[in-house]
Amino acid sequence: ISSSTPGPVILTVPLACFLSLGFISCQLMRFGSIGGNITLSPSSTVNFTEIIWKKGKDKVTEWSTNFNVTTYSLLEGRVHLDPKSGDLTISNLTSSDEGEYEMKSMDLTDSSKFHLTVLDPLRSPTLNCTVTNEIISVHCKMPQSYRRHRELLRYAWHCPFPQCEGSWELEAPVLNFTKEGDLSREVRCFVKNQESNRTSSIVLSTCVPSADNSRHRYALTAVPFAVIVCAGHSQIFLRSSLQPPSVRGP
Ligand SMILES: *[C@@H]1O[C@H](CO)[C@@H](O)[C@H](O)[C@H]1NC(C)=O
Ligand SMILES: *[C@@H]1O[C@H](CO)[C@@H](O)[C@H](O)[C@H]1NC(C)=O
Ligand SMILES: *[C@@H]1O[C@H](CO)[C@@H](O)[C@H](O)[C@H]1NC(C)=O
Ligand SMILES: *[C@@H]1O[C@H](CO)[C@@H](O)[C@H](O)[C@H]1NC(C)=O
Ligand SMILES: *[C@@H]1O[C@H](CO)[C@@H](O)[C@H](O)[C@H]1NC(C)=O
Ligand SMILES: *[C@@H]1O[C@H](CO)[C@@H](O)[C@H](O)[C@H]1NC(C)=O
Numbered sequence: 001i002s003s004s005t006p007g008p009v010i011l012t013v014p015l016a017c018f019l020s021l022g023f024i025s026c027q028l029m030r031f032g033s034i035g036g037n038i039t040l041s042p043s044s045t046v047n048f049t050e051i052i053w054k055k056g057k058d059k060v061t062e063w064s065t066n067f068n069v070t071t072y073s074l075l076e077g078r079v080h081l082d083p084k085s086g087d088l089t090i091s092n093l094t095s096s097d098e099g100e101y102e103m104k105s106m107d108l109t110d111s112s113k114f115h116l117t118v119l120d121p122l123r124s125p126t127l128n129c130t131v132t133n134e135i136i137s138v139h140c141k142m143p144q145s146y147r148r149h150r151e152l153l154r155y156a157w158h159c160p161f162p163q164c165e166g167s168w169e170l171e172a173p174v175l176n177f178t179k180e181g182d183l184s185r186e187v188r189c190f191v192k193n194q195e196s197n198r199t200s201s202i203v204l205s206t207c208v209p210s211a212d213n214s215r216h217r218y219a220l221t222a223v224p225f226a227v228i229v230c231a232g233h234s235q236i237f238l239r240s241s242l243q244p245p246s247v248r249g250p
């Protein structure tokens with residue numbers, strides 16, 4: 001991404017741009033999960049003679065045609081530099097890998113900048129329901145063990161009722177049903193982050209106490225419905241416009 005091309009551009013990748021010393025500087029927003037891998041790619045077609053990757057002010061790795069790849073202690077053993085493409089691959093990501101990365105080379109007019117966000121591996125949401133005054137309330141929550149960047153989670157309901165129509169929710173959502181409705185149907189809570197998505201489901205009738213049971217509170221653990229992981233490019237959350245990289249979410 002060239003800092004010399006400001007103005008409206010059609011974005012196909014999440015990008016954060018900000019003003020710095022009168023120039024617009026952009027970073028590619030990249031997301032990985034703890035224990036996963038990520039490849040930061042400068043997407044250049046030049047034949048490199050020299051490459052330096054830095055994390056913040058610290059060198060991560062460097063290479064030039066006369067020298068072998070040198071890796072510094074910061075990420076020792078977990079980085080791989082491909083001198084041909086300039087791609088930096090970090091494996092077995094840890095939370096401390098989060099931050100700003102920059103690739104510099106004499107062969108490029110501008111450096112390539114990235115902001116890496118390291119998420120917890122996504123879990124299936126838990127669904128529980130409570131019955132109060134003939135109203136069934138279904139709660140969808142991400143387990144507390146998912147701690148990092150919970151603000152980036154998005155939730156949505158899927159069910160054959162009008163309540164489930166609508167857009168993504170930012171907060172752990174609650175959905176209300178009347179006991180008179182068709183309780184044999186399944187309600188699904190869908191949750192996603194920039195890396196992957198998960199769904200859990202519940203059948204409404206399991207929320208309603210049977211005749212010989214007068215308790216008014218029921219809880220149950222959701223059945224993990226689908227397990228899908230997708231590493232690499234995430235175009236789910238488009239980040240654009242002039243905002244500092246520290247600002248998250250729309
Ligand atoms: C990460 O890369 C390593 C080495 O290339 C590989 O063994 C491992 O399976 C990868 N892990 C994931 C989650 O892709
Ligand atoms: C890169 O090197 C290859 C082979 O040495 C050459 O064919 C190609 O034209 C070079 N590309 C550029 C952009 O210089
Ligand atoms: C690069 O690595 C090769 C093989 O490991 C070694 O023979 C060579 O001396 C190294 N070159 C430099 C400049 O370190
Ligand atoms: C990944 O990192 C964790 C913690 O640093 C370590 O316990 C684990 O052995 C590493 N796994 C691999 C495949 O390197
Ligand atoms: C759902 O029902 C609960 C309990 O009756 C009520 O407190 C809450 O406001 C309702 N929420 C919505 C969105 O209707
Ligand atoms: C069900 O979820 C709601 C909302 O998170 C919570 O207030 C309630 O305590 C939960 N009930 C049980 C039994 O876990």
Ligand SMILES: *[C@@H]1O[C@H](CO)[C@@H](O)[C@H](O)[C@H]1NC(C)=O
Nearest residue numbers: 192196197198228229230236
């Ligand atoms: C959920 O993840 C799968 C697999 O990566 C992907 O094909 C699908 O489009 C995702 N769904 C949404 C709504 O993001």
